Amino acid sequence: MSHAEVDDLVQRARAGQSRALGRLISLVEDASPRLRDVAAELTPHTGHARVIGLTGPPGVGKSTSTSALVTALRAQGRTVGVLAVDPSSPFSGGALLGDRVRMQDHALDPGVFIRSMATRGHLGGLAWATPQALRVLDAAGFDVILVETVGVGQSEVDVISLADTTLVLLAPGMGDGIQAAKAGILEVADVFVVNKADREGTDQTVRELKHMISLGRREKEGPSWRPPIVRTVASRAEGMTELVAAVDEHHDWMREHGELSARRRRRAASEVEAIAVEELRGRLGDVRGGSALVDLADRVLAGRTDPYTAADELVAGLRPRR
Amino acid sequence: MSHAEVDDLVQRARAGQSRALGRLISLVEDASPRLRDVAAELTPHTGHARVIGLTGPPGVGKSTSTSALVTALRAQGRTVGVLAVDPSSPFSGGALLGDRVRMQDHALDPGVFIRSMATRGHLGGLAWATPQALRVLDAAGFDVILVETVGVGQSEVDVISLADTTLVLLAPGMGDGIQAAKAGILEVADVFVVNKADREGTDQTVRELKHMISLGRREKEGPSWRPPIVRTVASRAEGMTELVAAVDEHHDWMREHGELSARRRRRAASEVEAIAVEELRGRLGDVRGGSALVDLADRVLAGRTDPYTAADELVAGLRPRR
Numbered sequence: 001m002s003h004a005e006v007d008d009l010v011q012r013a014r015a016g017q018s019r020a021l022g023r024l025i026s027l028v029e030d031a032s033p034r035l036r037d038v039a040a041e042l043t044p045h046t047g048h049a050r051v052i053g054l055t056g057p058p059g060v061g062k063s064t065s066t067s068a069l070v071t072a073l074r075a076q077g078r079t080v081g082v083l084a085v086d087p088s089s090p091f092s093g094g095a096l097l098g099d100r101v102r103m104q105d106h107a108l109d110p111g112v113f114i115r116s117m118a119t120r121g122h123l124g125g126l127a128w129a130t131p132q133a134l135r136v137l138d139a140a141g142f143d144v145i146l147v148e149t150v151g152v153g154q155s156e157v158d159v160i161s162l163a164d165t166t167l168v169l170l171a172p173g174m175g176d177g178i179q180a181a182k183a184g185i186l187e188v189a190d191v192f193v194v195n196k197a198d199r200e201g202t203d204q205t206v207r208e209l210k211h212m213i214s215l216g217r218r219e220k221e222g223p224s225w226r227p228p229i230v231r232t233v234a235s236r237a238e239g240m241t242e243l244v245a246a247v248d249e250h251h252d253w254m255r256e257h258g259e260l261s262a263r264r265r266r267r268a269a270s271e272v273e274a275i276a277v278e279e280l281r282g283r284l285g286d287v288r289g290g291s292a293l294v295d296l297a298d299r300v301l302a303g304r305t306d307p308y309t310a311a312d313e314l315v316a317g318l319r320p321r322r
Numbered sequence: 323m324s325h326a327e328v329d330d331l332v333q334r335a336r337a338g339q340s341r342a343l344g345r346l347i348s349l350v351e352d353a354s355p356r357l358r359d360v361a362a363e364l365t366p367h368t369g370h371a372r373v374i375g376l377t378g379p380p381g382v383g384k385s386t387s388t389s390a391l392v393t394a395l396r397a398q399g400r401t402v403g404v405l406a407v408d409p410s411s412p413f414s415g416g417a418l419l420g421d422r423v424r425m426q427d428h429a430l431d432p433g434v435f436i437r438s439m440a441t442r443g444h445l446g447g448l449a450w451a452t453p454q455a456l457r458v459l460d461a462a463g464f465d466v467i468l469v470e471t472v473g474v475g476q477s478e479v480d481v482i483s484l485a486d487t488t489l490v491l492l493a494p495g496m497g498d499g500i501q502a503a504k505a506g507i508l509e510v511a512d513v514f515v516v517n518k519a520d521r522e523g524t525d526q527t528v529r530e531l532k533h534m535i536s537l538g539r540r541e542k543e544g545p546s547w548r549p550p551i552v553r554t555v556a557s558r559a560e561g562m563t564e565l566v567a568a569v570d571e572h573h574d575w576m577r578e579h580g581e582l583s584a585r586r587r588r589r590a591a592s593e594v595e596a597i598a599v600e601e602l603r604g605r606l607g608d609v610r611g612g613s614a615l616v617d618l619a620d621r622v623l624a625g626r627t628d629p630y631t632a633a634d635e636l637v638a639g640l641r642p643r644r
Contacts, residue, residue: 036630043628058380132629261623268629269619273606275633280602284595297591301583306365307454307590308358311597 006034010041013140018113024136025083025115028129035132042139047264049081049138052247053160055149055188056169061195065169065234066148070106072240073144081137081145084116085130085159113142126159128278131271161188162267164260165250167243169193170209172201189227191246197231197239206231225253280318287317328356332363335462340435346458347405347437350451357454364461369586371403371460374569375482377471377510378491383517387491387556388470392428394562395466403459403467406438407452407481435464448481450600453593483510484589486582487572489565491515492531494523511549513568519553519561528553547575602640609639 001009012020027035054069056062063084070080106112117133130147137145149160160166168189192209194202209229228246232239254260285293296310305313323331334342349357376391378384385406392402428434439455452469459467469485471478482488490511514531516524531551550568554561576582607615618632627635 036628039628039630043622044625046625047623135629264623265616265619268622269615271629272618272622272632272636273603273615275629276606276636277599277603279633279637280606281595281599284598284602293591293595294587296594297587300365300590300594301369301586303366303368306358306361307457307593307597308361310594311601314594314598315601 001032001034003037006037007041010038010139013136014045016110016140021113021136021140022115025117025133028132028136029118031129039132039135042135045139045141046135047138049134049142049145050165050247050251051134051138051145051147051163051267053147053149053163053166054169055157055160055166056171056193056195060169060171061234062148062169065167065193065195065232066146067105068232068234068237068240069146069243070112071237072244074106074109074111076244078143079111079141080113081140081142082112082114082148083130083133083137083145084114084148085126113137113140127270128274130159131162131267131274135271157188162263162270164254164263165190165247167191167193167247169195170205171196172199172205190225190250191243192227192229193232193243194229195232195234198233202231223257225250225257225259283318284314287314292317323354323356325359328359329363332360332461335458336367338432338462343435343458343462344437347439347455350454350458351440353451361454361457364457367461367463368457369460371456371464371467372487372569372573373456373460373467373469373485373589375469375471375485375488375510376491377479377482377488378515378517382491382493383556384470384491387489387515387517387554388468389427390554390556390559390562391468391565392434393559394566396428396431396433398566400465401433401463402435403462403464404434404436404470405452405455405459405467406436406470407448407478435459435462448478449592450596452481453484453589453596457593479510484585484592486576486585487512487569489513489515489569491517492527493518494521494527512547512572513565514549514551515554515565516551517554517556520555524553545579547572547579547581605640606636609636614639 009020009023013024024038027038052069054062054066066082066084070082073080106114115133117129134145134147147160147163149157166188168191170192172194192213194205194209196202206229213227213229228249230239230243230246232243234240251260254263287293288295292314296305296314299305300307300310331342331345335346346360349360374391376384376388388404388406392404395402428436437455439451456467456469469482471482488510490513492514494516514535516527516531518524528551535549535551550571552561552565552568554565556562573582576585609615610617614636618627618636621627622629622632
């Protein structure tokens, strides 16, 4: 792909053409060397979109909730980009098929763009790819970008926590999980959503969440955001107005308290760092034409050196010795 | 902790003291600076253990299967270390509590060591921590190490695929998921386990798996391992003898075809690379006392530079300019 073709693609993506948008995100998936040009052209046009992360354990209704949120945001006239991250996990395929069916409600709406993104095989993984895909959607002018993680692994949660606002979905009857994992959930959640709130056990789940939130607050100093708990039944679009209101309230709070720019700075720093780390990883793989790492691995296997000393030697190989 | 204390800890771990083993794995979780000493002392004593990875979607019976496998291996007189990776995910806490209960069957057996490992917060994550924890258990002399991933995210699957033998667990009635994700599963599975094989739909799941495996084989050249499918009912310890036999058969096949050393070389290379990358990530964070990354992030946010150019500048900062 020539520089002129990249230029054309970026112009068409910014004009709202979904196919061009889709191709740009494919470049991210493929870790294309053209991304450097893409990023240079996109960056001046970014910073408008609100990025909302949405995560939660399997079966909690993430895709149904995403779809219902899209509908609620569209009703307010806001345009929405949806990025479903890491369908590449061997186990999320089934859920993804389900997503696509639900998402068909929005297929004919030009104000909505939906895309799943696979990053499997690229070492930098989600931390490298997600901010770059967000940059594409941001530059394309969407008012809101929803990032949904299909998996529940470590990298997925790390990435979702880079959103402006992170929604953590739970469903009634998951009390044990909440108790055991409260530290982890407290860290990433800006808004808790108890979905399937027409089911038995909803009150108890809300009560446990409240208790957990109050414990978390005592440990913090200064003004801090208290994550609200919104009850929804996404399959019937119940509670979505309240959910959008909670997200907007969090956004306003962050803007007032300087937290919005702090978070976006963290996201940008994380993006820059991930690109730099991948550049260095590539160079490590090239030390002595790639033979250095193989030789060092063999020496570690034979017990002749330890992995830390081997890593030192690999890093030292980055610089030509004088 | 002094060098002498590390030395003592390593000696006691190698003598089979669980508390010392546990403390060494805590050092890995905490990314302790002492790991360099630990690795230097452990490395000469490694290479004995067979590493078996065990993964699969939630609800498939991973911990029950792990526990049943431990029992079957112990019946043959083999010692077993179990490493449950990434209970740090906000959502795996519930499952973990369940694990612990099931694992209590083995609590009094000195030939079994069970430990869960959390790595959340350390950027190198599972790719950095898991091989180092395996090294601890390997040097302690266990015949078999079972690595179980609780999550189903990208990093979890990447890590489990570094085992000598990877078991992918499925359960009847997951046909859609298998179809959609066949490429990903084929990649990592050495042995398929259809657990809960007393349930309806088992034959269909086995049939679909067979079809998938036959498709995968056509694409490969040379002698290749055909992943067997073992039916189990782990809760009643059914099929475990067959499962252990399949794992041993895979091990023998790898040894005959040079694949065992190739895999272990990949694991060692991945460990060395992960340590080197983390060293470089640390240095990137220190460029201009940490202010470089913050400044660059601000410039990206303001649209004055793009993340690739910023990353170049950060990497250039690693070397003193002349």
